[in-house]
Amino acid sequence: xxxxxxxxxxxxxxxxxxxxxxxxxxxxxxxxxxxxxxxxxxxxxxxxxxxxxxxxxxxxxxxxxxxxxxxxxxxxxxxxxxxxxxxxxxxxxxxxxxxxxxxxxxxxxxxxxxxxxxxxxxxxxxxxxxxxxxxxxxxxxxxxxxxxxxxxxxxxxxxxxxxxxxxxxxxxxxxxxxxxxxxxxxxxxxxxxxxxxxxxxxxxxxxxxxxxxxxxxxxxxxxxxxxxxxxxxxxxxxxxxxxxxxxxxxxxxxxxxxxxxxxxxxxxxxxxxxxxxxxxxxxxxxxxxxxxxxxxxxxxxxx
Amino acid sequence: xxxxxxxxxxxxxxxxxxxxxxxxxxxxxxxxxxxxxxxxxxx
Numbered sequence: 596x597x598x599x600x601x602x603x604x605x606x607x608x609x610x611x612x613x614x615x616x617x618x619x620x621x622x623x624x625x626x627x628x629x630x631x632x633x634x635x636x637x638x639x640x641x642x643x644x645x646x647x648x649x650x651x652x653x654x655x656x657x658x659x660x661x662x663x664x665x666x667x668x669x670x671x672x673x674x675x676x677x678x679x680x681x682x683x684x685x686x687x688x689x690x691x692x693x694x695x696x697x698x699x700x701x702x703x704x705x706x707x708x709x710x711x712x713x714x715x716x717x718x719x720x721x722x723x724x725x726x727x728x729x730x731x732x733x734x735x736x737x738x739x740x741x742x743x744x745x746x747x748x749x750x751x752x753x754x755x756x757x758x759x760x761x762x763x764x765x766x767x768x769x770x771x772x773x774x775x776x777x778x779x780x781x782x783x784x785x786x787x788x789x790x791x792x793x794x795x796x797x798x799x800x801x802x803x804x805x806x807x808x809x810x811x812x813x814x815x816x817x818x819x820x821x822x823x824x825x826x827x828x829x830x831x832x833x834x835x836x837x838x839x840x841x842x843x844x845x846x847x848x849x850x851x852x853x854x855x856x857x858x859x860x861x862x863x864x865x866x867x868x869x870x871x872x873x874x875x876x877x878x879x880x881x882x883x884x885x886x887x888x889x890x891x892x893x894x895x896x897x898x
Numbered sequence: 899x900x901x902x903x904x905x906x907x908x909x910x911x912x913x914x915x916x917x918x919x920x921x922x923x924x925x926x927x928x929x930x931x932x933x934x935x936x937x938x939x940x941x
Contacts, residue, residue, distance in 0.1 A: 607903075608910045611917045642935040648928065711932050 609692055613682035617665055617693055618658030618700075625883065626657040626753050629776065632887035633754025633769055636894045637761035645711055649760035652708035653753050656720045659701030660727040660749070666693040667732050674798040677791060708760065716760040723752035737799070740806040743788075747780030748773075754887070768835045771826060772890075778823035779883060782816045782855060786876040789813070789858075790866040809864065816875070817852075817859040824848035827886055840893035847882055847889075854878050 630653040634646055641649070665672065665683055673684035682688040701724045709717030731746030751773045758769035785803055788795055789812055792804040804812040827848050831841025857871040 607907060608914065610910055611914050644928070644931040644935045648932060651928075711936075 609682065609688035613688050614662075614696055616682055617662040617688070617696060619661035619665075620658075622661065623654055623657050625880070626750065627654050628884060629772070629887055630654075630753035630757040632891050633757030633772055634761045635757075635891045636754075636768065636772075637758045639762060641712065641761050646761065648711040649708065649716065649757060652704045652711070652720060652760075653756055655700055655704035655707075656724050657753075659697050659704060660724055662693055662697030662700060663724075663728045664732045666690055666697055667728070671737075671798045671800065675794040677794055708756075712760040713763045715763060715765075716756055719752060719756045719759055723749055723756065726752075738801065740801050740803045742801070743781050743784045743803070747777050747784075750780055751776035767833065768830060771830050771833075771835070772887075774826045775823065775886070776883070778819060778826050779879065781819045782823065782851075783876065783879040783883075785812050785816050785819075786858065786872045786879060789872045790869040790876075793866070813859045813861060817855045820852055820855040824852055830890075836890065837893045837897055839896060840889050843889040843893075844886060847885055851875075851878065851882050 627650060631650050634640075634649060640646060665681055668678075669683040669690060672678035672681050678684065683690060683693055701721075705717050705721045705724070708720050727746070727749035731742065731749050735742040735746050754772040754776070755765070755769045758772070759765060788802040789804050789809060792802065792809070795802040796805045803815060807815075827844045828841060830836040831838070831844065854871070854875040858875050861869070861871040863869045863871070
């Protein structure tokens with residue numbers, strides 16, 4: 596009977612915790628939160644169990660994206676400090692298991708979404724998974740510095756899916772929520788990529804700071820923050836939300852623009868000294884959480 | 899006598915089987931409540 600050597604961990608059945616790690620649970624929080632806010636902001640709430648299932652499907656779909664992204668990028672992940680300890684580059688799992696897990700999870704999430712809520716939400720979930728895996732991971736990310744600009748659409752789907760799961764149709768507010776995340780993604784990721792650019796350069800990923808340089812990236816961060824702020828405030832003058840959201844969005848966006856302005860004015864070249872970039876990155880996560888939380892509170896007050 | 903590596907394999911298989919069983923059980927319960935919600939019966 597053949598025996599397996601412990602010196603080759605990939606020959607062992609992977610630990611279940613590594614399958615969890617494959618879904619990038621830390622990235623999932625924001626996806627689940629924005630999806631939940633899209634659902635809660637909708638004019639009609641579904642029964643609790645159907646709403647719960649919709650959010651579960653969004654989370655599972657995001658997990659499938661994470662697994663398929665890691666399956667495809669194993670060589671790239673092995674070259675970056677930030678990702679080298681993931682299950683595949685670390686050799687704790689074979690690639691085929693990751694592929695089967697990702698495809699299975701994605702298919703399951705789409706079918707369950709269709710059966711529990713409606714098929715428009717399921718189609719949007721399928722499109723978001725395919726967009727992230729095929730358009731962003733396989734096509735754009737290794738080829739163009741605009742990868743984050745177009746690929747950001749994949750992360751913008753959750754509130755739209757949450758809304759459609761609740762109502763069965765697309766309308767102006769969820770499209771604006773989509774636009775907010777779409778326009779928020781470039782400044783958010785470029786702030787990060789400025790202080791980890793050596794990692795991206797080593798892995799051959801053409802992120803903007805690697806291709807266009809640090810100064811150009813800082814300018815682009817500020818320029819992209821302007822339409823993002825406009826999209827964030829837009830639901831108020833358009834009459835889709837109340838003053839609570841409008842005032843909060845204006846203040847939150849003003850602080851975002853101030854921090855983006857500090858990044859644009861910064862001259863630091865050493866990652867350890869890039870305080871303005873790190874502050875903007877941390878604030879950008881808080882910004883999205885706060886904006887969507889205020890949106891739900893505002894819609895709750897309107898009922 | 900069981901070799902140490904076989905013991906590691908069996909331990910992982912046991913853990914994975916347990917997690918799979920738990921997830922399947924949770925899925926059955928979820929399907930039950932989805933069915934109840936979809937039929938629109940107010941309990």
